[in-house]
Amino acid sequence: MPHAFPLFPQEASTLAPAVDHLFYFLTAVSIFFSALIFLLVFYFAIKYRRRSKDEPPPKNQVINNIPLEVMWTVIPMILVAIMYFWGADIFVRSAQPPNNAMEIFVIGKQWMWHVEHSNGKREINALHIPVNVPIKLTMTSQDVIHDFSVPAFRMKKDVLPDRYTTEWFEATQTGKYHLFCDQYCGMGHSLMRGWVYVMSPGDYQRWLESGVSGATMAAQGETLYHQFGCITCHGTGKGPSFNGLFGKTVKLSDGQAVVANDAYIRESILYPTSQIVHGYPPIMPTFKGQVSEEEVLQLTAYIKSLGSKERNTGTP
Amino acid sequence: MIASRRKYKLHNSQAVVAEQFDDRTQQHEASSLGMWIFLATEIMFFGAVLTAYTVYRNLFTSAFEAGSHLLNAKIGALNTAVLICSSLTMALAVHAAQTGRRKRLMAFLVSTMLLGGVFLFIKFFIEWTHDYKEGLAPGLHFTYAGPQAGHVAMFYCFYFILTGIHAIHMIVGEGVMAVLLFMAWRGRFSEQWYNPIEMMGLYWHFVDIIWIFLFPFLYLLGAHF
């Protein structure tokens, strides 16, 4: 459809109507005030136009009116307060992924999106998701800052190097939607685009199982666990065990306590000396440069599979 | 609406008051206010780096402490004392200018410059040279291999940037002071007009204050026992 001419984006997530309702409110306020100002300016400009070149300046000029000043200070204040709380309410909920969300991993690199599903299925510049299921994206970048934006879902979040960011949404309509990189990331920025395919759960299941070459992410992580020799320490008690680790609070040697989440595991693999678990010597070498971001995600998935049996990570 | 009150005076023969000003008080207040505003921009200038420093110091506390331990706090304290001495001589130089004693002014300017020179000498040839040899200069020669080497490198980045900008300010100050010394020698200053000396004093004390903060931030981070 090369010359279709849309004026309003599709609403395809639970978030979209909420954002749009707020958008309508702001637009109504904006139109009201723009119209007010425009009409007043036009009306005054015509009514009080200078009728002759030598017309003297008007007499008895009104130059102050405190009630008026108070009115046009207070009314905008009330309006922006409504906008703020309404917006903040949606923002806070849209920022926190629910616990029952299905997790998908996204890696941005110049200039493509690399997506990995928990059963090990991968795709490039495309994201297949089931409809009516909350999806949580755990995202990181291999190089510069990107931004994973799906306008039809009214959602976007920057994707940063050396850090995980998350965004979540729940699609409400099957279909094919734009996926953009919204943060300028160098030469091919405008080519870093793709599609989000929202499918019915059955279709999604079929898609997910078709053409999966190998193991799930957790299984691939287990292979890496042996391959990189993690087992020689973490499987023998020389280093902390991974069983039941994920989601627990870990006490560190400097007295601090941290929650073992994705970011913690990633940091421990790449910068092992920065957070030493209490009671263990700092002997682990860094794996920075040896494992890719993708492999870190697989190792994390493996550790998760050991420790979060009681909680469903989301695969439907 | 507008009446004429005073004719503006053209060039004052002694060049004590520049032509855009009405009198000496106005000129003095303007230059002092201008100098203070300039110092306010300097506060923001250093403040931005210190903000970045504070952020990282809180993120990587132990690495920053480890980095700080490798610095010699004794030399840092010595340099602080040197700079405080130079501040005193600068204050006395301003005093000499205010009371119109040319020889005293020149003597104190020279001693301020010498003390500043001592500070820079210690900085360049004792501290930085030592840090470089020890492999603590990120980007040039960094060989630190202890835990969290990357974050220790970050500490040294800030160490060099902060002390570097400070040293640049010192060098600029020394240069301007040399000009002022020349002017004093030519007898350009009097009890009537010593604005440049006073402004120089403000600048020099400000550079001193920056160091007063850098010293604990960089050298005394964490405990030294």
Place this chain on the structure above:
Amino acid sequence: MSEHIASQKLYFIVFFSLLCLTLLTWRIAYIDLGRWNMVVALLISICKTGLVGMFFMHLRWSTSMVRLVVFAAIFWLAIMMTLTLGDFFTRNAVSHPQGWQASIVVPQPAAPAPPR
């Protein structure tokens, strides 16, 4: 000229106080006060700055305008530090209740997951 001429004796008193404070801050760094080491060091720095500013830089005898400039600079520096650090300190705070389920931003007829 109208501006104040401070006595040289005062300069020397300030100078010796500054030296003493430097010695003090250096010695205290070798005593373990836990987290308070940095606080004490900073407090001493602020005292020293006050002395230099008040007496060497003649703030004590300055116009209120000059003092306002100093205050403004510190005020804006504080804004920059507070708001920037505010981001970093709250970045990892968990705000949502543990175990909250698919957020129904718009009420959904069929909740995708059973409540806990």
Place this chain on the structure above:
Amino acid sequence: MSSSEFPIMPRVHYLNADYGIKSWLLTTDHKRIAWLYLISITFFFSIGGVAAALMRLNLLEPQGMLVEPETYNKLFSIHGIIMVFFFLVPSIPAVLGNFLIPIMLGARDVAFPRLNLLSWYVFMTGGSFVLYALIAGGVDTGWTFYTPLSTLYLNTHVMAAAGGVFIAGFSSILTGLNFVVTIHKMRAPGLTWFRLPLFIWAMYATSIIFIIGTPVVAISLALIVIERIFHVGIFDPALGGDPILFQHLFWFYSHPAVYVMILPSMGVVSEIVTAFSRKKIFGYHFIAFSSIAIAVIGFLVWGHHMFVSGQSIYAGLVFSALSMAVAIPSAVKVFNWTATLYKGSISYEAPMLYALGFIGLFTIGGLTGLYLATTAIDQHVHDTYFVIAHFHYIMVGGAVMGYMGGIHYWWPKISGRLYPDGWARVSAIIIFVGFNLTFFPQFILGYLGMPRRYAVYPPEFQTLNVISTAGASILGIGYIIPLIYFAWSVRYGPVAGPNPWKATGLEWTTSSPPPTHNFEETPVVTEEPYGYDRLAEEIQVA
């Protein structure tokens, strides 16, 4: 507009007081320095404008009509860097501010004339660095210089461009310092704070932002240069640095920089609206203090550029609330200008058309700012064309309209001559129409989701992009016409006389062009500004 007697040029004025290239390049006269700035920023504006034209042409087709994405990236970077740092920031302060502040204060010059000249040289040095970066092959960081892209991944002339902005920053600092001291210490006898024209209040607020903000952006760009030279990791995530910290430091200046652009325009509009409705300004104190309020609150809102950047959501919420707060003083100003028109005696010379255009466009720009301050909506429209449209409404619809209005209003004072008012009105209307046609469709594009800085885009966005490009070509014509008639008027324009608009204010009491030291005698001020009501009584008595 002129009166019965034929005005004549004064025999000696600042333009003919001295001739020769040295008398211009080494001048310490604030009026001549204003000319130096006027010519240099017009030059920079045309470079930025050409870049914008090429971008708009490229976007005629979804695959990019003209250039490769690489070149497109360089075009929008140079457009942003030049327009922001070398046109908008110095535009009104360095040209009109330099020319008018001493005259409006009844002073002979700014407090530090030599510093004033130095600041122009510093500005030009920074400008030549950026021009070097442009000629040597361009730079493609975008004007925001985000790390780690700018530090680790680009091989273009980032250092020259960042260095140029760093240097030009000191020019802003010197200008701001000079203005604050001048306004504090150089006011004519009787000119108390509440007798100051509102333009002065606006310039005072602007100068505060220059002084406080510019050092921060200067040092953060310096840190980028250091990071590139020494390969150290201040903002490099691989070494533990945090790229978001750079964004904090960058926006700490660069958001208030928006107020640097808009506040002077607000000052200009306050002057024009009163002069052409021959009425005292409505709510003087409210307009004056809202300028200061904008300067202060403007420093608290920078985080709204970072709602989706990975900043803490709590910080996001705080910044959102503070950003909402800055809308209030802006709204107060708009209402007060509108109320000033009430029962005035309104005429429509070109400056007034620009001022009325400003009020309308700034209203739209300001209101759409609320969308971006609202966290949930910003999450959708952030980094899309909605943002582009919003800030062009503020910066072009606001700042440039104000600048054009100001130049038209004070041109008789600056040059001593009039321009053809008919042509000026036509071009003001062309600019207004062209501007709206260019940028209004971009609001729709943005809400549809078209990201900014895209050289190629999905085909369904084409129609709106074509409309936008069509508008841009109209806008371009609107900017070329004034260039021609101003150049013509310097030599051939009819002589203006000291007060062609019959306006109040000290600048209209001296001759046009003013003498080198602005006034024959130091004026004494005895009443509040905009005394049109008293003028009415005088005429009645006479």
